Amino acid sequence: MDKIRRMKKPDWALMIGLILLSLTLMGWNLTRPQGGQAVVLLGSSVLRIIDLSIDSVYIIQGKISPVTLAVKCNSISVIESDCPLKLCVHRGAVKRTGESIICLPNNLAVYIKKGKYRGVDAAAG
Amino acid sequence: MRQPVSINGILKVRRLTIIPLLSAGGAVIFVFESMIPQPLPFAKLGLSNIAPLIALYIFGLPEALAVGWLRIIIGGLFSGSLFSPAFILGFSGSGAAVLTMYAGLLLGRERLSPVGVSVLGAAGHNIAQVITAGLLFVGHHALWNILPFMLLFAAFTGAFVGIIAWEILERMKLID
Numbered sequence: 001m002d003k004i005r006r007m008k009k010p011d012w013a014l015m016i017g018l019i020l021l022s023l024t025l026m027g028w029n030l031t032r033p034q035g036g037q038a039v040v041l042l043g044s045s046v047l048r049i050i051d052l053s054i055d056s057v058y059i060i061q062g063k064i065s066p067v068t069l070a071v072k073c074n075s076i077s078v079i080e081s082d083c084p085l086k087l088c089v090h091r092g093a094v095k096r097t098g099e100s101i102i103c104l105p106n107n108l109a110v111y112i113k114k115g116k117y118r119g120v121d122a123a124a125g
Numbered sequence: 126m127r128q129p130v131s132i133n134g135i136l137k138v139r140r141l142t143i144i145p146l147l148s149a150g151g152a153v154i155f156v157f158e159s160m161i162p163q164p165l166p167f168a169k170l171g172l173s174n175i176a177p178l179i180a181l182y183i184f185g186l187p188e189a190l191a192v193g194w195l196r197i198i199i200g201g202l203f204s205g206s207l208f209s210p211a212f213i214l215g216f217s218g219s220g221a222a223v224l225t226m227y228a229g230l231l232l233g234r235e236r237l238s239p240v241g242v243s244v245l246g247a248a249g250h251n252i253a254q255v256i257t258a259g260l261l262f263v264g265h266h267a268l269w270n271i272l273p274f275m276l277l278f279a280a281f282t283g284a285f286v287g288i289i290a291w292e293i294l295e296r297m298k299l300i301d
Contacts, residue, residue, distance in 0.1 A: 003240065003288045010232070011241035011284075018248055018280040025273035085163075100270055104210070104262070 035097040035112035038076045040069070043107050052076060052095070052112075062106025069110065076110060078103065144180065144188055151176025151196030156203045170282050171247055173200070177223050178243055178290040179297075186227045193219040210262055217257040218250040225249030239294065243287025247279035 038050040040060060047060060050071060057079075058069040065082030075095035078088040081103055088103035100111035155173035163169060177193035197215045201207035226246035229237050255272050 003238075003291050006238065007240050008236065008238050010236050011238050011244070014237075014241045014244050015280050015284055018244060018276055018283075022273040022275075022277035022280070025276075029270060029273070098270065102271075107262075 029096070029098070032096040032098055033114065034074060034095050035099075035114045036074075037113050037115065038069075038071070038110050039113050041109040041111070047108075049113075050076065060108065062103060062108045064105050067103060067106055067108055076112070077101070078110070081106060140184065140188070143183060144192060145195075147176040147180050147192045148195035148199060151192060152199035152203065155196050155200030159200070159204045159206070168278055171250065171286055172289070174219075174222060174243070174246060174250070174286050175290045175293065177219065178226060178239065178246065178286070179294060181223065181226055181230060181242075182239065182290075182294055186223070189223045189227065190220065193223045210258075213261065214254045214257055218254040221253030222246040222250035238287070239291040240284050240287035243290060244280060244283035247283030247286065248276060251275040251279050 036052055038052055040047045040050065042060075042062065048058075050056075050058060050069070052071055052074045055072050056070075058071070060067050060069060062081065062083075066080075067078055067088070068080035070077055070079045072093070075093035077093035078091065078101050081088050083103055083105035085105075088101050088106075088108070091101045094101055094110070094112055097112050097114040100109060102109045151173045154175065158170060158172055161170075173196055174193075176196055177189045180192040181189035194216060197212065197219050198207070201209075201212045201215070206212050223246070225248065226242045229242040229245040251272065255269065255275065259269070
C-alpha cells in the first residue's frame with residue numbers, strides 16, 4: 001500500500017490514460033453498424049460467407065474439430081466446438097461490423113462484414 | 126547505456142549470478158502461472174514480468190532482454206510449449222515489454238516509478254502479442270477487437286506487477 005501512495009503523477013496518468021483508451025476503443029466498437037454477412041476464415045482463407053438474415057445452423061470443419069455456428073436474428077454465434085477452453089462458445093453472439101469470434105485451436109475466425117449478402121458467387125470473386 | 130545503480134559498479138560475477146537467478150525465478154513464475162486456469166484469454170497476470178523489470182533496473186536493456194527471453198525459453202521447455210504458437214507470442218510480447226519498459230525508464234526515474242514502467246511494459250506486451258498473432262496465426266484484423274480488453278486488464282496487472290517489483294528492488298537495496 002505504501003507503494004500506491006508513493007506512485008508519481010505520471011504513473012497515475014499512464015494507468016488512467018490506458019484505461020480511458022481501452023474504454024474509448026470498446027465504446028467505439030459498440031457504435032459500429034450491424035453487418036449483413038459473416039465471413040468464416042480457416043487460417044487466412046475464406047471458407048464461406050454466411051447470410052445473417054436467414055436463421056440457420058452451419059457445421060464447419062475446423063482444424064481439430066467440427067464447429068457448429070448458429071445464425072439467429074441477424075447475429076451469429078458458435079454453439080459447439082471441441083476446443084479445450086471453449087472461448088469461441090463463451091464469446092456469444094456477434095452482429096456488428098468488424099466483430100469477430102475466433103477459435104485459435106481450430107484456426108477458425110468468423111467476422112462480420114458490412115453490406116448485403118450477395119450469394120455464393122460473390123464469395124468466390 | 127547502462128543505468129546508474131546504487132551499488133558501486135557492477136562486478137562481472139554479480140552479473141553472472143544475478144542474471145541466471147532472475148531468469149530462473151521468472152521461469153518458475155512463468156510455469157506456475159501457466160497452471161492457473163485462465164477464465165479469459167487476456168486475463169493473465171504476467172507476474173513473470175517481474176524478472177526482466179528488475180533486470181532492467183539493476184543492469185540495463187541487453188540484460189533485461191536476456192532475462193525476459195530466457196524465462197520464456199526455460200518456461201517453455203518445462204511447460205512443454207517450446208516453439209508452440211503460445212511460445213512465439215510470449216517471445217514477441219516479452220521483447221516488446223522490455224523495450225517499452227526501457228523507453229519508460231528513459232523518461233527518467235524521478236518522473237516514473239517502477240509501477241508506471243511496468244504498466245508501459247504490460248501494454249507493450251499485449252500490443253505486440255496482438256500484432257504477432259495477427260501476422261502469423263490469424264491473419265485477420267478481427268483480432269484487434271480483443272485489444273481494448275487486453276489493455277484494460279494491462280493497466281491493473283501491470284500496476285500490480287510493478288508494485289511487487291518495486292518492493293523487491295527496495296528490499297534488495299538496489300534502488301533508493
